[in-house]
Amino acid sequence: MKNWKPSAPTLLLMPAIIVLAAVVIVPLALSFYSSFTPFRLTRPETFYVFVGFRNYANLLSNWDFWIAFGRTVLLLTVALNLEMLLGLGLAMLVEKATRGQRLLRTLMMFPMMFSPILVGFQFKFMFNDNIGLVNNALQSLGLASDAIPWLIDGRLAFIAITTAEVWSSTSVFAILILAGLLAMPKEPIEAARVDGCTPWQTFRYVTLPFVMPFAYIAMTIRSLDVARAYDIVKIMTDGGPAGRTELLWTLVARTSYSDARMGLANAMAYFSILLSILFTVYFFRKLAAARNQIGAEW
Numbered sequence: 653m654k655n656w657k658p659s660a661p662t663l664l665l666m667p668a669i670i671v672l673a674a675v676v677i678v679p680l681a682l683s684f685y686s687s688f689t690p691f692r693l694t695r696p697e698t699f700y701v702f703v704g705f706r707n708y709a710n711l712l713s714n715w716d717f718w719i720a721f722g723r724t725v726l727l728l729t730v731a732l733n734l735e736m737l738l739g740l741g742l743a744m745l746v747e748k749a750t751r752g753q754r755l756l757r758t759l760m761m762f763p764m765m766f767s768p769i770l771v772g773f774q775f776k777f778m779f780n781d782n783i784g785l786v787n788n789a790l791q792s793l794g795l796a797s798d799a800i801p802w803l804i805d806g807r808l809a810f811i812a813i814t815t816a817e818v819w820s821s822t823s824v825f826a827i828l829i830l831a832g833l834l835a836m837p838k839e840p841i842e843a844a845r846v847d848g849c850t851p852w853q854t855f856r857y858v859t860l861p862f863v864m865p866f867a868y869i870a871m872t873i874r875s876l877d878v879a880r881a882y883d884i885v886k887i888m889t890d891g892g893p894a895g896r897t898e899l900l901w902t903l904v905a906r907t908s909y910s911d912a913r914m915g916l917a918n919a920m921a922y923f924s925i926l927l928s929i930l931f932t933v934y935f936f937r938k939l940a941a942a943r944n945q946i947g948a949e950w
Protein backbone atom coordinates (compact mmCIF):
# COMPACT_ATOMS: atom_id res chain seq x y z
CA MET A 653 0.00 0.00 0.00
CA LYS A 654 2.97 2.33 0.59
CA ASN A 655 3.95 2.08 -3.08
CA TRP A 656 0.36 2.51 -4.29
CA LYS A 657 -0.18 5.93 -5.79
CA PRO A 658 -3.78 6.49 -6.84
CA SER A 659 -4.44 8.62 -9.88
CA ALA A 660 -6.01 12.05 -9.65
CA PRO A 661 -9.47 10.84 -10.85
CA THR A 662 -9.39 8.10 -8.21
CA LEU A 663 -8.57 10.59 -5.47
CA LEU A 664 -11.34 12.90 -6.61
CA LEU A 665 -13.87 10.05 -6.65
CA MET A 666 -12.73 8.53 -3.36
CA PRO A 667 -15.00 10.67 -1.09
CA ALA A 668 -18.05 9.79 -3.16
CA ILE A 669 -17.08 6.10 -3.17
CA ILE A 670 -16.63 6.08 0.61
CA VAL A 671 -19.99 7.78 1.20
CA LEU A 672 -21.70 5.44 -1.28
CA ALA A 673 -20.20 2.40 0.42
CA ALA A 674 -21.18 3.62 3.89
CA VAL A 675 -24.74 4.61 2.96
CA VAL A 676 -25.68 1.98 0.35
CA ILE A 677 -23.29 -0.95 -0.01
CA VAL A 678 -22.68 -1.75 3.66
CA PRO A 679 -26.41 -1.67 4.66
CA LEU A 680 -27.28 -3.82 1.64
CA ALA A 681 -24.60 -6.35 2.54
CA LEU A 682 -25.74 -6.49 6.17
CA SER A 683 -29.42 -6.84 5.24
CA PHE A 684 -28.60 -9.56 2.71
CA TYR A 685 -26.58 -11.45 5.32
CA SER A 686 -29.35 -11.08 7.91
CA SER A 687 -31.79 -12.73 5.49
CA PHE A 688 -29.85 -15.94 6.18
CA THR A 689 -30.20 -15.57 9.95
CA PRO A 690 -33.13 -15.73 12.43
CA PHE A 691 -32.31 -12.14 13.43
CA ARG A 692 -34.84 -10.51 15.75
CA LEU A 693 -34.63 -6.90 16.88
CA THR A 694 -35.40 -7.99 20.44
CA ARG A 695 -32.56 -10.56 20.40
CA PRO A 696 -29.42 -9.01 18.85
CA GLU A 697 -27.36 -12.18 19.37
CA THR A 698 -29.44 -13.97 16.72
CA PHE A 699 -27.75 -11.81 14.08
CA TYR A 700 -24.71 -14.11 14.30
CA VAL A 701 -26.65 -17.37 13.90
CA PHE A 702 -26.45 -18.59 10.30
CA VAL A 703 -29.41 -20.74 9.19
CA GLY A 704 -28.84 -20.83 5.45
CA PHE A 705 -31.90 -20.66 3.22
CA ARG A 706 -34.40 -21.45 5.98
CA ASN A 707 -36.07 -18.02 5.79
CA TYR A 708 -36.46 -18.31 2.02
CA ALA A 709 -37.83 -21.85 2.35
CA ASN A 710 -40.36 -20.63 4.92
CA LEU A 711 -41.63 -18.08 2.42
CA LEU A 712 -42.70 -20.86 0.06
CA SER A 713 -45.26 -22.02 2.62
CA ASN A 714 -46.13 -18.55 3.95
CA TRP A 715 -49.68 -17.99 2.69
CA ASP A 716 -49.76 -14.36 3.85
CA PHE A 717 -46.66 -13.59 1.81
CA TRP A 718 -48.07 -15.07 -1.39
CA ILE A 719 -51.40 -13.28 -0.95
CA ALA A 720 -49.53 -9.98 -0.53
CA PHE A 721 -47.37 -10.89 -3.54
CA GLY A 722 -50.42 -11.56 -5.73
CA ARG A 723 -52.16 -8.41 -4.51
CA THR A 724 -49.07 -6.37 -5.40
CA VAL A 725 -49.02 -7.86 -8.91
CA LEU A 726 -52.74 -7.07 -9.26
CA LEU A 727 -52.23 -3.47 -8.15
CA LEU A 728 -49.28 -3.11 -10.49
CA THR A 729 -51.21 -4.50 -13.47
CA VAL A 730 -54.37 -2.45 -12.89
CA ALA A 731 -52.55 0.78 -12.04
CA LEU A 732 -50.15 0.62 -14.99
CA ASN A 733 -52.91 -0.05 -17.52
CA LEU A 734 -55.13 2.73 -16.19
CA GLU A 735 -52.24 5.18 -16.03
CA MET A 736 -51.24 4.25 -19.56
CA LEU A 737 -54.74 4.84 -20.97
CA LEU A 738 -55.39 8.04 -19.04
CA GLY A 739 -51.89 9.37 -19.71
CA LEU A 740 -52.24 8.69 -23.43
CA GLY A 741 -55.59 10.47 -23.57
CA LEU A 742 -54.32 13.42 -21.55
CA ALA A 743 -51.19 13.74 -23.68
CA MET A 744 -53.21 13.74 -26.89
CA LEU A 745 -55.56 16.41 -25.55
CA VAL A 746 -52.65 18.65 -24.52
CA GLU A 747 -50.88 18.07 -27.85
CA LYS A 748 -54.00 19.20 -29.71
CA ALA A 749 -54.27 22.42 -27.67
CA THR A 750 -53.50 25.49 -29.77
CA ARG A 751 -53.20 27.93 -26.86
CA GLY A 752 -51.87 27.62 -23.33
CA GLN A 753 -50.01 24.38 -23.95
CA ARG A 754 -47.13 25.33 -21.66
CA LEU A 755 -49.55 26.10 -18.84
CA LEU A 756 -51.31 22.76 -19.40
CA ARG A 757 -48.01 20.90 -19.28
CA THR A 758 -47.15 22.62 -16.01
CA LEU A 759 -50.53 21.81 -14.49
CA MET A 760 -50.21 18.23 -15.70
CA MET A 761 -47.09 17.79 -13.57
CA PHE A 762 -48.70 18.91 -10.30
CA PRO A 763 -49.89 15.48 -9.03
CA MET A 764 -46.42 13.96 -9.25
CA MET A 765 -45.00 16.83 -7.16
CA PHE A 766 -46.97 15.77 -4.07
CA SER A 767 -45.33 13.31 -1.71
CA PRO A 768 -47.01 9.87 -1.41
CA ILE A 769 -47.72 10.55 2.27
CA LEU A 770 -49.62 13.73 1.41
CA VAL A 771 -51.52 11.91 -1.34
CA GLY A 772 -52.40 9.17 1.16
CA PHE A 773 -53.80 11.65 3.67
CA GLN A 774 -55.65 13.50 0.91
CA PHE A 775 -57.42 10.40 -0.42
CA LYS A 776 -58.00 9.00 3.08
CA PHE A 777 -60.03 12.14 3.78
CA MET A 778 -61.79 12.02 0.41
CA PHE A 779 -62.88 8.38 0.89
CA ASN A 780 -63.89 8.79 4.53
CA ASP A 781 -67.33 7.22 4.98
CA ASN A 782 -68.69 10.05 7.15
CA ILE A 783 -67.14 13.33 5.99
CA GLY A 784 -65.44 12.28 2.77
CA LEU A 785 -65.95 14.27 -0.41
CA VAL A 786 -66.67 11.14 -2.48
CA ASN A 787 -69.61 10.00 -0.35
CA ASN A 788 -70.96 13.54 -0.04
CA ALA A 789 -70.84 13.96 -3.81
CA LEU A 790 -72.52 10.60 -4.48
CA GLN A 791 -75.28 11.29 -1.95
CA SER A 792 -75.82 14.85 -3.23
CA LEU A 793 -76.21 13.55 -6.79
CA GLY A 794 -78.60 10.84 -5.63
CA LEU A 795 -76.28 8.04 -6.72
CA ALA A 796 -76.04 6.58 -3.20
CA SER A 797 -78.55 6.64 -0.37
CA ASP A 798 -76.15 5.56 2.39
CA ALA A 799 -72.50 6.23 3.08
CA ILE A 800 -70.22 3.77 1.28
CA PRO A 801 -67.51 2.25 3.55
CA TRP A 802 -64.67 2.79 1.11
CA LEU A 803 -61.82 2.15 3.54
CA ILE A 804 -63.59 -0.53 5.60
CA ASP A 805 -64.62 -2.98 2.89
CA GLY A 806 -61.59 -4.85 1.50
CA ARG A 807 -62.47 -4.58 -2.21
CA LEU A 808 -63.51 -0.95 -1.96
CA ALA A 809 -60.34 -0.11 -0.03
CA PHE A 810 -58.28 -1.66 -2.82
CA ILE A 811 -60.16 0.49 -5.35
CA ALA A 812 -59.48 3.59 -3.24
CA ILE A 813 -55.76 2.81 -3.08
CA THR A 814 -55.64 2.17 -6.83
CA THR A 815 -57.39 5.50 -7.44
CA ALA A 816 -54.80 7.32 -5.33
CA GLU A 817 -51.93 5.61 -7.15
CA VAL A 818 -53.41 6.39 -10.58
CA TRP A 819 -54.12 10.03 -9.70
CA SER A 820 -50.61 10.66 -8.39
CA SER A 821 -48.70 9.06 -11.26
CA THR A 822 -50.73 9.34 -14.46
CA SER A 823 -48.75 12.49 -15.20
CA VAL A 824 -45.59 10.38 -15.61
CA PHE A 825 -47.16 8.63 -18.59
CA ALA A 826 -48.72 11.84 -19.89
CA ILE A 827 -45.43 13.76 -19.88
CA LEU A 828 -43.39 11.03 -21.57
CA ILE A 829 -46.06 10.25 -24.16
CA LEU A 830 -46.51 13.96 -24.84
CA ALA A 831 -42.76 14.17 -25.49
CA GLY A 832 -43.17 11.39 -28.05
CA LEU A 833 -46.11 13.13 -29.71
CA LEU A 834 -44.21 16.41 -29.96
CA ALA A 835 -41.17 14.63 -31.43
CA MET A 836 -43.23 12.69 -33.94
CA PRO A 837 -42.79 13.81 -37.59
CA LYS A 838 -45.98 14.96 -39.31
CA GLU A 839 -45.27 13.43 -42.72
CA PRO A 840 -46.50 9.88 -41.90
CA ILE A 841 -49.77 11.25 -40.51
CA GLU A 842 -50.31 13.41 -43.61
CA ALA A 843 -49.48 10.43 -45.84
CA ALA A 844 -52.02 8.27 -43.98
CA ARG A 845 -54.70 10.92 -44.45
CA VAL A 846 -53.91 11.19 -48.15
CA ASP A 847 -54.24 7.39 -48.44
CA GLY A 848 -57.74 7.62 -46.97
CA CYS A 849 -57.10 6.30 -43.47
CA THR A 850 -59.70 7.11 -40.85
CA PRO A 851 -58.63 8.96 -37.66
CA TRP A 852 -58.76 5.66 -35.74
CA GLN A 853 -56.60 3.89 -38.34
CA THR A 854 -54.11 6.76 -38.29
CA PHE A 855 -53.90 6.57 -34.51
CA ARG A 856 -53.73 2.77 -34.41
CA TYR A 857 -51.13 2.19 -37.11
CA VAL A 858 -49.12 5.45 -37.14
CA THR A 859 -49.32 7.39 -33.88
CA LEU A 860 -49.54 4.57 -31.34
CA PRO A 861 -46.50 2.56 -32.55
CA PHE A 862 -44.38 5.73 -32.45
CA VAL A 863 -45.29 6.67 -28.86
CA MET A 864 -45.18 3.14 -27.42
CA PRO A 865 -41.41 3.28 -26.65
CA PHE A 866 -42.10 6.35 -24.49
CA ALA A 867 -44.96 4.48 -22.80
CA TYR A 868 -42.70 1.51 -22.06
CA ILE A 869 -40.15 3.82 -20.46
CA ALA A 870 -42.92 5.16 -18.21
CA MET A 871 -44.05 1.62 -17.45
CA THR A 872 -40.54 0.65 -16.41
CA ILE A 873 -40.30 3.61 -14.04
CA ARG A 874 -43.75 3.09 -12.58
CA SER A 875 -43.39 -0.68 -12.21
CA LEU A 876 -40.47 -0.09 -9.85
CA ASP A 877 -42.56 2.41 -7.87
CA VAL A 878 -45.70 0.31 -7.59
CA ALA A 879 -43.78 -2.88 -6.81
CA ARG A 880 -42.45 -1.21 -3.68
CA ALA A 881 -45.63 0.76 -2.87
CA TYR A 882 -45.83 1.51 0.84
CA ASP A 883 -46.57 5.12 1.78
CA ILE A 884 -50.06 5.49 0.34
CA VAL A 885 -51.21 2.09 1.61
CA LYS A 886 -49.72 2.73 5.05
CA ILE A 887 -51.55 6.04 5.42
CA MET A 888 -54.89 5.05 3.90
CA THR A 889 -55.50 1.55 5.31
CA ASP A 890 -52.29 0.31 7.00
CA GLY A 891 -52.86 -2.98 5.16
CA GLY A 892 -56.39 -3.36 6.55
CA PRO A 893 -59.14 -4.15 6.94
CA ALA A 894 -57.99 -7.57 8.22
CA GLY A 895 -55.04 -7.55 5.83
CA ARG A 896 -57.23 -7.15 2.72
CA THR A 897 -54.95 -4.42 1.29
CA GLU A 898 -51.64 -5.81 2.55
CA LEU A 899 -48.94 -5.40 -0.09
CA LEU A 900 -45.42 -6.76 -0.18
CA TRP A 901 -43.70 -3.83 1.45
CA THR A 902 -46.36 -3.21 4.09
CA LEU A 903 -46.00 -6.88 5.01
CA VAL A 904 -42.21 -6.49 5.11
CA ALA A 905 -42.52 -3.46 7.39
CA ARG A 906 -45.00 -5.23 9.67
CA THR A 907 -42.81 -8.32 9.90
CA SER A 908 -39.64 -6.37 10.60
CA TYR A 909 -40.85 -3.71 13.04
CA SER A 910 -44.13 -4.92 14.55
CA ASP A 911 -43.07 -8.57 14.83
CA ALA A 912 -39.32 -7.75 15.14
CA ARG A 913 -38.46 -10.59 12.72
CA MET A 914 -35.86 -8.70 10.73
CA GLY A 915 -34.21 -11.76 9.18
CA LEU A 916 -37.47 -13.05 7.70
CA ALA A 917 -38.45 -9.54 6.60
CA ASN A 918 -35.18 -9.11 4.70
CA ALA A 919 -35.75 -12.46 3.01
CA MET A 920 -39.18 -11.20 1.92
CA ALA A 921 -37.64 -7.99 0.65
CA TYR A 922 -34.97 -9.69 -1.45
CA PHE A 923 -37.48 -12.19 -2.78
CA SER A 924 -39.85 -9.39 -3.76
CA ILE A 925 -37.04 -7.67 -5.66
CA LEU A 926 -37.50 -10.45 -8.20
CA LEU A 927 -40.89 -8.96 -9.03
CA SER A 928 -39.30 -5.63 -9.90
CA ILE A 929 -36.58 -7.34 -11.94
CA LEU A 930 -39.09 -9.43 -13.91
CA PHE A 931 -41.27 -6.46 -14.82
CA THR A 932 -38.21 -4.36 -15.69
CA VAL A 933 -36.84 -7.04 -18.01
CA TYR A 934 -40.27 -7.49 -19.60
CA PHE A 935 -40.74 -3.78 -20.31
CA PHE A 936 -37.18 -3.38 -21.61
CA ARG A 937 -37.82 -6.19 -24.07
CA LYS A 938 -41.07 -4.56 -25.16
CA LEU A 939 -39.20 -1.25 -25.50
CA ALA A 940 -36.54 -2.85 -27.70
CA ALA A 941 -39.22 -4.52 -29.86
CA ALA A 942 -41.09 -1.23 -30.27
CA ARG A 943 -37.91 0.59 -31.26
CA ASN A 944 -37.07 -2.09 -33.82
CA GLN A 945 -40.57 -1.83 -35.25
CA ILE A 946 -40.24 1.94 -35.64
CA GLY A 947 -36.81 1.54 -37.21
CA ALA A 948 -38.17 -0.98 -39.72
CA GLU A 949 -41.31 0.96 -40.64
CA TRP A 950 -39.97 4.52 -40.51
